[in-house]
Amino acid sequence: MTNTLTGLSDALAETVSNSGAGVVRVEGRERLPASGIIWSTDGIVVTAHHTLERDENIAIGLPDGNTLQAKLVGRDPTTDLAVLRVESQNFSPLQWANPESLKAGHLALTLARPGKNVQATMGIIGALGGNWRTPAGGAVDRYVQADLVMPPGFSGGPLVDAEGKVIGLITSGLVRSVSMALPLPTVERVVAALLAHGSILRSYIGVGSQPARLPEALTEQLGQATGLLIVSVEQDGPAARGGLFLGDTLVALEGKPVRHLDDLLASLDAEKIDRAVSFKVLRGGQLHDVSVTPTSRPPER
């Protein structure tokens, strides 16, 4: 034998052992615990929101065998991220990978600690792409899909590259039967927002909507084939107060096209809270401008 396979095997095990120092157990549900990543030296841990079934009585299992009580800083169901804090000043956070070096097909490992010791599975990076929006409406900066086995308890742990650097926080809770890794910019943004506010602030107008095809003439005029037909309006909500009605079709917000729900969700960021914004609306065959002042979105689980 040429020692190539044993070299690979040894390297995989070494990577697991080294990077396992930054992977913790997260005890926040009745069944099997899940995993988390040490984020900063001062005791911040990131994990997968869906693995935390409770807000209190959460514990973190450290690589050295100790268990510490953790406080929930906040959670963002839209990106499936949650942030925990433990009283510790000597955490060693994992290094994150340079995203430019990643390619589909590269070997990758996912690390977890549902029990006492670090666990691992191996696979490849299955698909890479640009930013995307989760089914729950969360903005993710990069599409990183892993092709590997994720046994129970692996969500919240890191997907690491051959050097043991973190490619993303892995979760099976965002897209059914697919293992997605949340990249550094997304985790950074959510951690910062949760540390600052305890939740992700988003603006809110209080309508239910569905995409609807626009008349042909309007399609040519606006350069878009669909708008968002309003099918429900919350009583006394921001949209109702601004004068949006059932049956209106939203076609633009602040000059940006609104073609489907993703466009609207992407636009309703924290900056629009309590600030009047202008919707272009199709009503009775005519285009109207309607001013709406969004509020902050009620927290959700």
Add this chain to the structure above:
Amino acid sequence: MMRHEIQLLNQDLDQLVENAKSSLVVIRSGGKGIGAGSVWHGGGLIITNAHVAAQGNLEVSLPPGAGPWETGLCGTALSAQVLASDKEQDIAALSVDAQELPAIELGDSKGLAAGQWVMALGHPWGVHGAVSRGVVIGVGPDLPETPGNGREWIAASLRLRPGHSGGPLVDAQGRLVGINTMLAGPDVGLAIPVDVVKKFLKERLGSGWLPE
């Protein structure tokens, strides 16, 4: 350069699979059912799961095409006797009347670590000598969600199927590190660590069956 690395990997894989296959046997129990096993000792000792051998009336044969064989085992089935069996541990030692069988090289499951490359050989759904690859997920008596309180297991990312039972789990050097026994999920296989098998044989059969 890249292609060269992959060719080297393939060379290693060829040799590993060829070695492990040469010690891989088919076990039929009670004229039906199919399990796997490994030649533990050239003097005719076969190791497998107790549940593979449970029906009695055992026949052991090498998978077709596994040769080259001069011992007459290839293709022909030999009847086997149970030397020792433990239902709890799910280990059975069988003997066949044959000499100079190619025993599998024994590894050391104590040294196994998460992330290491492993391969399982067996006869899933009756496909003789099929090979699966994975990595060690974890090793030890305290793996979460494994059966048997405090029982030692190797968990590996393997798709074990009926017909894998009793077959070898080998490391990157082709050494026996475990006995494939059951699944703990669609993509997680559990194997009995080879150190547990060594201890079982020593307790039940003495030191006479130590590897040559």
